[in-house]
Amino acid sequence: MFTPPRRRRRYGWWLIAALAVFVGLALLTGGIRTETRQLTEFFDESRTLTMDSDQIANDFRTLIRTELASVSREDFDVLLDRLEGLMIDNAAALEQVNRPDSAFSSGELLSLAFDSWATGLGDFRTSVMAVTDDPAGNSPVDSLAAAIVQLRVGDLLYARFLDSANELKVGLDVTIGEFPIVAFVTTEPALLNGDLLARTIRGSTEMGIRHDLSILQIVFDPVATGGEGTDGELIFPATDRLAFSAVISNQGNVDEKAKIVSFTFQSAEGEVLATADSELLDLAPNENRSVFFTAVDVSAGSEYTLIFTLTLAEDDLTTENNTWDAQIRINPLG
Secondary structure, X not given: OOOOOOOOOOOHHHHHHHHHHHHHHHHHHHHHHHXXXXXXXXXXXXXXXXXXXXXXXXXXXXXXXXXXXXXXXXXXXXXXXXXXXXXXXXHHHHHOOOOOHHHHXXXXXXXXXXXXXXXXXXXXXXXXXXXXXXXXXXXXXXXXXHHHXXXXXXXXXXXXXXXXXXXXXXXXXXXXXXXXXXXXXXXXXXXXXXXXXXXXXHOOOOOOOOOOEEEEEEXXXXXXXXXXXXXXXXXXOOOOEEEEEEEEEEOOOOOEEEEOEEEXXXXXXXXXXXXXXXXXXXXXXXXXXXXXXXXXXXXXXXXXXXXXXXXXXXXXXXXXXXXXXXXXXXXXXX
């Protein structure tokens, strides 16, 4: 009896389709796990940097709240320089943190916040110094207000980063530590009004003290009518005696006591020909004083070096103007 052949069951295509689905799911799962791992690493590393930044913000707010009215100028400068440097380091470190595609926008917000804080701290330090050095000026107050705005922009950018990060954390199957709420300005009322802050700074018992002595000018008799030589030397008419006086200025805002201005007169070969010290000088703020010295003997056709030195005030703002020196050439007779 004829028996028809049995039809073979076709498993091949179903098997291939099932395997493809399995491989696809495996790849998708692996991709999700990789993205989750990268996102977790991004959050962990950036959270460490934000915690460091939170400590910087705390130190800054403490300075403003409790120390600004009494901190010395030098201590303020050192502290703000340190905080700015730490913030710059954090911004640089954040740029080295790997950002998965899903966290690109969040990473950009955090990076902008760090940069804004670093810039704001530097501008704040500079503008506070300007406020103390120009007690009546409006421009330093405007700069101070702009620095505060820069810090506040960083606060607002960071708040947007927190919102973005919280959205990304939803659905992750791992626990992510909480980010601190970093704020340099938004929680500190003293920083919300630049004019009030400027008055606090100017009323500081230490910050407002400004020492600044300087040699404004040297006046000669006879006058250097020959202009300058090729090497920058001052050219005087033929004479056998040269007299001079130094105009000294107290450009600070405190009295300066018992200061001395000295001169040294040297030959072209460096031999000291004459020296002298002034009497002890007391100068009130914004006072100028002319100090006269005994004339020195000179020879026509000769060259000399004249050096003036003024006693430095404590914490003098600009030490470069406490000395004055020049090469001098006396024209020959005829």
